[in-house]
Amino acid sequence: MTVRNTSIWSSALVLGLMLAACGGGGTGNAPVENTKDSLNPPPERTGLLNVGGKIFSIPSPVQTALLIQDLGLPYNNALPFATDSASRFTSKGMKALALGIYGADLAYVTIHKDGQKALKTLKTIEQLSSDLNLSHAFNKELLDGFKNNLNNEDSLLRFSGVAFRSADQYLKMDQQGDVSAAILAGGWIEGLYLTVQDSGKKVDPKIIKRLGEQGHTLNNLISLLEQNGNDARLIAALKDLASAYTAVHVTYTFEQPTLDAANKTTYINSVTKTEVAPKDLKIIIQKVKAIRISITA
């Protein structure tokens, strides 16, 4: 009996701690002590840190869109996924992937100053986010802010970044890491797709470089998706893409950083060189396109 009671108490406490570790979402604003032992007892670490204690970051698709802009690649309004196609995504996982895709598309059309397409994309994002209970992040205030700043590209990108971060915060605190990971995957895949889609026989060296630099991120993304139990077919497709990345040669040379303490800035001077043979590049591009088509078809 004692054992049973102990077990019940332990279970209750463990459940409480698990909830502490896992989520409840919301945007509470209770004051926080800033003294030693601010949490008593200290929460368990398990469930808050990811595989091997690592937390993975996937570069923002906005950065990819900015690269496309820097390269002066022509704007192709047929490239982004059709905004009236969101209804075809029925499962939570697919909706999350689509949300990531539309997020990357939003950056692409925003940077190319296609205000009408940006608004349509944002409305689709609003619908998908509502389906995923993320309306607090992509709300009317965001839509209004977007409409009022259509001529201010920087503001639009910032609005979008804040909204996606808010959604990510909610999802991670609410123990919906699978949804968070799927959104990141969708954004990453679409970012690459937009980069390579218009690449003809001669691919700009900057695109080759950027594509070649994705190996580490791809491995992080696979770890993130595996960790969160995401769709096995997507993971398999990304692993297949990762196998193509073994042909990419990356050499890294450390250089001493330069410090500008007055401006709270460090200049990182290390040198990375990325080499991809044309035939391997072609394979990577084909696989990226195939993954995107497999999601949106």
Add this chain to the structure above:
Amino acid sequence: MRSIIPSLTLLAGLFIAGGVHAQCDTIASLCEKNITAQYIPDGQFYRALLKDDETAEFDLTLYGGTTYRIAACSGTSDGNLVFSVYDKEHNLLFSNKDFNNDPYWDLVVANTLDVTIDAVLDTRKASSGCAVLLIGFKK
């Protein structure tokens, strides 16, 4: 009585849960002020609950030709969290430890590189808490 105690324990656990989430949310709200209007948020939220000398490890790629702002916070005042940036050979690129645990720093990246950011509580100031890391970049 026996049935009440587990219930109370569960309630205590739930109370802790609510407190932890409120703590992380509050810290996030404070920390995002460091990602000022010049920076575009990367759209992600990174957090870990730390105690004592535990280290949270953030794994990311920084693109060449980009200026990043890294903001790292714990507690409601600045300077509770030490963060250090290492390259893949574990060369130290930057640590805020040398600058009174400054809650943010800019990294101007010449060439794309893979880095790890280690975050650990300054145990002189806090022995446990939610650590939040936010990243922004300049267009």
